[in-house]
Amino acid sequence: MRRIGDAPATRAILITLATLLTTLFLVVPLASIFYQAFAEGLAPFWHNLSDQYTRQAIMLTLLIALVTVPVNLVFGVFLAWLVTRFSFPGRRLLQTFIDIPFAVSPVVAGLLYLLLYGRTGWLGSLLSEADVQLMFAWPGMVLVTIFVTCPFVARELIPLMQAQGSADEEAAVTLGAGGWTLFRRVTLPKIRWALVYGVILTNARAIGEYGAVAMVSGTIRGETVTLPLQVELLYQDYNTVGAFTSAALLAAIAVVTLVVKGVLEWHTQRRGKRHA
Amino acid sequence: MRARVLPGFTLSLGVTLLFVSLILLLPMTSLVGQLAGLSWSQYWAAITDPRLLASYRVTLLAAATASLFNALFGLLLAWVLARYAFPGKRVLDALMDLPFALPTAVAGITLATLYSRNGAIGALLAPYGIEIAYSWLGIALAMAFTSVPFVVRTVQPVLEDLPTRTDEAALTLGASNFYAFRRVIWPHIRPAVITGTGLSFARSLGEFGAVIFIAGNMPYETEVVSLMLATRLEEYDYAGAAAIASVVMLVSLLLLLAINLWQGRFYRRLHGGSFPG
Amino acid sequence: MSIRVHNVSRRFGATTALEPLSLDIAAGEMVGLLGPSGSGKTTLLRIIAGLETPDSGTIHFGDRDVTRVHVRKRRVGFVFQHYALFHHMSVFENVAFGLRARPAAERPDNDEIKRRVRHLLERVKLDSMAERLPAQLSGGQQQRVALARALAVEPEVLLLDEPFGALDTRVRVELRRWLRHLHEEFGFTSVFVTHDQEEALELSDRVVVMSDGRIEQVEAPATLYRSPANRFVFSFLGETNRFEGEFHHGRLVNGEAWISVDARPGAADEVLMRPHELVVTTEPDEMAHLPARVDAISPVGSDVRLELSAEWMRHPWQVSLAHHEHERLGLERGSHCWLRPTRLHRFERS
Numbered sequence: 001m002r003r004i005g006d007a008p009a010t011r012a013i014l015i016t017l018a019t020l021l022t023t024l025f026l027v028v029p030l031a032s033i034f035y036q037a038f039a040e041g042l043a044p045f046w047h048n049l050s051d052q053y054t055r056q057a058i059m060l061t062l063l064i065a066l067v068t069v070p071v072n073l074v075f076g077v078f079l080a081w082l083v084t085r086f087s088f089p090g091r092r093l094l095q096t097f098i099d100i101p102f103a104v105s106p107v108v109a110g111l112l113y114l115l116l117y118g119r120t121g122w123l124g125s126l127l128s129e130a131d132v133q134l135m136f137a138w139p140g141m142v143l144v145t146i147f148v149t150c151p152f153v154a155r156e157l158i159p160l161m162q163a164q165g166s167a168d169e170e171a172a173v174t175l176g177a178g179g180w181t182l183f184r185r186v187t188l189p190k191i192r193w194a195l196v197y198g199v200i201l202t203n204a205r206a207i208g209e210y211g212a213v214a215m216v217s218g219t220i221r222g223e224t225v226t227l228p229l230q231v232e233l234l235y236q237d238y239n240t241v242g243a244f245t246s247a248a249l250l251a252a253i254a255v256v257t258l259v260v261k262g263v264l265e266w267h268t269q270r271r272g273k274r275h276a
Numbered sequence: 277m278r279a280r281v282l283p284g285f286t287l288s289l290g291v292t293l294l295f296v297s298l299i300l301l302l303p304m305t306s307l308v309g310q311l312a313g314l315s316w317s318q319y320w321a322a323i324t325d326p327r328l329l330a331s332y333r334v335t336l337l338a339a340a341t342a343s344l345f346n347a348l349f350g351l352l353l354a355w356v357l358a359r360y361a362f363p364g365k366r367v368l369d370a371l372m373d374l375p376f377a378l379p380t381a382v383a384g385i386t387l388a389t390l391y392s393r394n395g396a397i398g399a400l401l402a403p404y405g406i407e408i409a410y411s412w413l414g415i416a417l418a419m420a421f422t423s424v425p426f427v428v429r430t431v432q433p434v435l436e437d438l439p440t441r442t443d444e445a446a447l448t449l450g451a452s453n454f455y456a457f458r459r460v461i462w463p464h465i466r467p468a469v470i471t472g473t474g475l476s477f478a479r480s481l482g483e484f485g486a487v488i489f490i491a492g493n494m495p496y497e498t499e500v501v502s503l504m505l506a507t508r509l510e511e512y513d514y515a516g517a518a519a520i521a522s523v524v525m526l527v528s529l530l531l532l533l534a535i536n537l538w539q540g541r542f543y544r545r546l547h548g549g550s551f552p553g
Numbered sequence: 554m555s556i557r558v559h560n561v562s563r564r565f566g567a568t569t570a571l572e573p574l575s576l577d578i579a580a581g582e583m584v585g586l587l588g589p590s591g592s593g594k595t596t597l598l599r600i601i602a603g604l605e606t607p608d609s610g611t612i613h614f615g616d617r618d619v620t621r622v623h624v625r626k627r628r629v630g631f632v633f634q635h636y637a638l639f640h641h642m643s644v645f646e647n648v649a650f651g652l653r654a655r656p657a658a659e660r661p662d663n664d665e666i667k668r669r670v671r672h673l674l675e676r677v678k679l680d681s682m683a684e685r686l687p688a689q690l691s692g693g694q695q696q697r698v699a700l701a702r703a704l705a706v707e708p709e710v711l712l713l714d715e716p717f718g719a720l721d722t723r724v725r726v727e728l729r730r731w732l733r734h735l736h737e738e739f740g741f742t743s744v745f746v747t748h749d750q751e752e753a754l755e756l757s758d759r760v761v762v763m764s765d766g767r768i769e770q771v772e773a774p775a776t777l778y779r780s781p782a783n784r785f786v787f788s789f790l791g792e793t794n795r796f797e798g799e800f801h802h803g804r805l806v807n808g809e810a811w812i813s814v815d816a817r818p819g820a821a822d823e824v825l826m827r828p829h830e831l832v833v834t835t836e837p838d839e840m841a842h843l844p845a846r847v848d849a850i851s852p853v854g855s856d857v858r859l860e861l862s863a864e865w866m867r868h869p870w871q872v873s874l875a876h877h878e879h880e881r882l883g884l885e886r887g888s889h890c891w892l893r894p895t896r897l898h899r900f901e902r903s
Contacts, residue, residue, distance in 0.1 A: 001440060001604065001605065002443070002444060002447055002603070002604050002605075002623075002624050003359065003440060003443045003444075004443045004446060004447065004451075004453055004456045004457060004460070004461060005355075005359065005453050005457070006359075007453070010453060011360055014352065014355065014356050014360070015356055015360055015362055017352065018352050018353050018356040018368065019364070019368065021349060021352070021353075022353065022368060022371055022372075025349070025420075025421070025424070026371050026374050026375070026421075026424070027371065028390065028396075028397070029383065029386045029387060029390060029421070030374060030378070030386075032386055032389065032390055032396065033382065033386050036386075036389065074291070075291065075292070075295045078287070078288040078291040078292050078295075079288070079292045079295075081284060081288045082285070082288040082289055082292050085282050085284075086280060086282070086285050086288075086289075088285075088289075094292065094296065097296050097300055097301070098296075098300075099532075100300055101300070102532075103478070103525075103528050103529055103532045104482070104525060104528065105481070105482025105483075105484065105502055105524055105525075105528065106482070106484060106485070107482065107484045107502040107505050107506055107521075107524075108482065108502075108505070108521045108524055108525055109303075111307075111505065111509065111517055111518070111521050112303035112304065112306060112307055112521075113303050114509065114514075115303070115306035115307060115309075115310050115514060115518060116302060116303045116305070116306035118514070120514055121306050121309075122306070122309065123302075123306075143299070146299055147299050147300070147303070150295075150299060150300070166281075166282060169282050170281050170282065173281055173282060173283070178283070179283040179284050179287075182282075182283065183284075204376075204377050207379070208377075208378065208379025208380070208381075208382070209379070210379055210380050210381040210484070210485035211380065211484035211485050211502070214484075214485075214506070215506065215509060227379075228379045228380075228381040228382065228485070229381075231379075231381050231382060231385060232381055232385075232489075235385045235489065240389070243385055244385070244386075247381075247382040247385060247386065250378070250379045250382050251378060251382055254374065254377035254378040254379070254382075255377075257377045258370045258371070258373055258374060258377055259370070261370065261373065261377075262366060262369070262370045266366075439637070441633045441634075441635065441637040442637055442639065444604055444624075444631070444633070444637065445631070445633060445637040445638075445639070445702075446639075446650070446654075447604075447624045447625050448602060448603075448604070448624055448625070448627075448629060448630070448631035448703070449625075449650050449651035449654055449702065449703075449705075449706060450625045450626075450628065450651055450654050450655060450706060451625065451650070451651075451654035452625070452654070452656075455654050456654075459639075459642075459650070459653075459654075460639055463641040463642075464641065
């Protein structure tokens with residue numbers, strides 16, 4: 001087989017160049033995160049991790065991810081089911097709406113929520129009369145995170161479910177399957193991996209979101225500081241090792257995300273080949 | 277309309293509409309409300325403040341540089357990943373998604389540390405008078421880092437779709453590598469390259485977390501638009517922030533619209549198949 | 554330009570695509586590589602083109618050893634199975650591609666390119682479509698563009714991979730004749746791959762029958778059809794009726810059916826017949842006793858085709874007979890009749 005650019009020299013030069021640039025541009029920064037975190041050995045790393053504020057930041061980050069992921073999972077599945085299994089007026093418009101969070105800068109996303117639920121916003125002033133404060137508190141942070149991450153699950157599911165078509169589901173209905181059984185027994189097995197993938201993406205972004213969350217956090221230590229915000233605070237305090245300790249934790253999650261993504265892709269590719 | 281065979285229409289429509297209204301559309305109304313409170317001249321003053329004008333310039337310059345770099349880098353990586361088999365390819369492939377998986381704040385402090393004058397890379401460049409951190413170059417670097425996957429992940433599947441026989445046809449006709457690339461491969465991937473670069477540019481315009489650490493944030497010099505927005509908020513100037521936000525949103529929506537019109541299918545493919553931004 | 558393939562072999566991983574094989578093709582000859590899929594015919598064609606590298610052996614074009622010559626320097630015209638036209642280029646630009654791709658020193662000037670492409674498009678009767686994109690053409694037209702594109706570089710060797718495989722029958726027959734004329738007019742050496750025996754027999758000066766990475770036989774079509782070298786070639790070249798049995802007293806017997814044969818030592822216990830090598834009669838005969846029942850009757854062109862069954866047949870037999878013969882016999886579905894072979898083919902069993 002002959003292809004354009006398959007001469008050994010061309011190949012070697014391009015692969016080397018790509019590897020070098022990637023190393024310089026992506027691998028060196030990734031490695032330096034861990035290098036900085038362990039720059040003064042293991043003890044300060046553990047010390048920084050067990051720092052009270054850091055632990056509270058971890059807990060808050062987990063809380064946000066724990067609420068965001070299921071909410072967006074449920075929403076994503078319903079949306080994908082709706083737009084791929086039914087045709088109705090406004091279907092395309094709905095699919096466009098779901099892209100808004102991609103088009104909007106995270107800072108703008110934070111601002112939108114602040115304007116709505118803040119003291120000056122119409123909903124915020126209503127709520128504050130009822131003594132409910134969403135901004136500068138964890139519920140507000142959860143809300144913006146949901147906003148920022150809501151397209152991920154749906155975006156994974158829609159192309160797949162579109163490609164699969166609804167023949168299987170229709171067959172199941174003719175056999176008398178009810179809604180939940182239908183979903184659990186027929187649809188879910190076919191979309192399982194895309195669903196897992198969507199969840200991983202949602203989770204990674206929910207844990208790592210900075211811009212939007214920073215806008216509505218108010219940065220109250222121990223209360224409204226997530227791990228990425230904690231990274232910023234420590235960095236501004238010139239506590240480099242501390243900042244990179246938290247950063248390393250986040251980077252480790254990112255690496256795990258990439259590995260899981262790689263494994264899932266490999267898995268689906270292999271299945272694809274077997275079915276082909 | 278045909279009869280709905282499958283169950284769950286009402287339920288999924290209800291859940292979706294509720295969610296879209298509450299999470300996506302309701303916050304939009306607040307922006308409109310806030311802007312409605314401004315007179316036209318107030319609005320114009322808010323979005324043409326000289327310091328803000330300077331930040332537009334820096335942001336555009338840095339975003340353009342970053343997306344240009346990504347166009348070249350992305351093209352190279354997409355080519356290598358789509359065309360060659362070599363040890364370590366899976367790792368290289370996975371690394372392309374790192375910028376989307378890594379929190380932007382983490383990327384920001386890492387790049388700032390590496391490229392500052394006494395950082396590992398900055399120290400190497402300083403003797404040559406090249407300063408990256410705390411200059412617009414640093415902003416461009418951070419923007420480039422966070423938007424790496426766009427070009428790679430848009431171009432890669434398109435390259436993979438190109439059948440082997442197209443290459444072979446060009447070769448049997450005597451075409452050199454360069455000629456065949458220019459006349460046969462480039463026209464095929466050009467829409468994807470433009471789409472990916474456009475997405476990278478749009479993302480760079482709004483980038484915040486990665487940029488603020490390395491920018492230095494000097495007024496009139498290295499302030500980006502999203503930082504100006506955040507500054508207005510810190511000053512409780514909500515109207516000013518809303519005005520800036522309207523500009524940012526308008527630009528990115530127009531940009532995305534243009535990209536969509538240009539090549540809708542490539543955009544969908546990107547969001548369908550890889551880490552979306 | 555003659556082509557000499559010497560001892561060429563190719564493996565893909567654990568599978569052997571080509572056993573070491575040799576083949577000589579004379580200048581100006583048109584040769585068809587015929588075989589079932591997986592027989593190695595396409596691999597052989599691609600090795601000749603330089604799209605695959607052989608594991609061993611040499612390829613000569615005339616006196617020139619091209620084994621190590623890159624595909625882009627071999628100057629062969631190659632027509633791909635699904636045309637492989639450049640979809641974003643007009644018909645004109647597709648055909649001009651090979652000329653424009655030449656290094657500046659060898660490149661004809663723009664007017665010359667225009668003249669040559671125009672001329673070729675006239676030859677393939679597509680001069681009115683020069684500005685169209687490939688997607689706006691029919692399959693047959695696209696294939697003609699692909700041919701014109703391959704011919705534009707004035708190759709002395711034209712290689713075609715299943716050139717008409719994707720076209721419907723009528724277009725295929727028309728293009729076949731047209732290719733034959735073009736071949737005679739331009740005088741290049743042509744090698745084409747096909748799995749359609751009719752195409753191979755009609756178009757080739759010689760047919761190369763391949764199976765399992767080996768060459769089974771190389772022969773002119775008429776000779777090939779008349780005297781196939783082995784059982785594979787015989788059965789691949791056309792429809793085959795098979796009689797299996799045991800030898801008893803100069804007869805091959807299967808139940809009530811039998812055929813008189815010489816009991817050659819070592820001969821297989823089967824004989825083969827083409828559909829036209831059987832005569833339908835109303836009574837048995839001293840040479841053969843083959844009772845059968847008519848299952849289906851279909852007129853095909855100048856013949857009538859009968860599908861016959863009997864208990865002693867493993868698969869239904871096909872018999873073709875002239876219309877007047879069929880009318881004389883007055884056969885209907887369900888009629889009983891007798892068969893008499895006019896010719897028997899016997900091969901070593903492989």
